[in-house]
Amino acid sequence: MEKLRARIATSGVRDADQVRRMLSEVLVEALQPGWERSVRALPHSGRPAVVLVVGVNGTGKTTTTGKLARVLVADGRQVLLGAADTFRAAAADQLATWAERVGSVVVRGREGADPASVAYDAVRQGIEREADAVLVDTAGRLHTKTGLMDELGKVKRVVEKQAEVDEVLLVLDATTGQNGLVQARVFSEVVDVTGIVLTKLDGTAKGGIVFQVQRELGVPVKLVGLGEGPDDLAPFEPGAFVRALLD
């Protein structure tokens, strides 16, 4: 609002439509598009790109992992999925179904196995098989549970013993509101989040929280989830996002 007021004052604009257009410009400038600097553009020099998918329960991590694999496979990449959610056998089954659907391979551990060891194994197999990308789906965890957050930090550290983690994607549900900022803060502290995936934007939620996440943490939204199907993942476009927000 400060920026908008300053612009109105310096331009002398009075017309409501013009002010609305200015507001739209200010909002678009506050958001960075991120996809072009994301997984798609990662250098694939002799080792797979490693991506960790993290977030609280039910935000859409597994679905996003599957859809992202589909995008990369369509780009001609060989993709391996790591099922580091070892709490629920159903979670690994869900990821295996996605792997089959999109044409990638899944690495999973037994139920109750150490998630860090499954993630390590997935990356090792990705290196051995000369995959282009390893996408590691992690279990949903509340940012307020210290033990679970410590476990996530360990997953990243263990993976880093054999390959750099190129992307840590935090999956945020667009319907979450202010709590999304708290989640982003805590996950960023623990695993250094590099991008946000804003899911469930196909509903009524607009996901306005990403302005604060971008401003406070400097983490851009890279992808948006627009439904439950395999093709419902799109690069984040600030212009379209702001148009939907102001409509």
Ligand SMILES: Nc1nc2c(ncn2[C@@H]2O[C@H](COP(=O)(O)OP(=O)(O)OP(=O)(O)O)[C@@H](O)[C@H]2O)c(=O)[nH]1
């Ligand atoms: N409408 C809509 N639904 C979505 C989207 N992304 C995921 N979902 C749905 O949200 C629900 C939870 O998705 P999952 O991918 O299982 O979420 P998760 O984060 O892996 O869940 P946990 O592992 O239990 O934490 C499922 O019913 C998905 O189909 C989206 O972009 N739009």
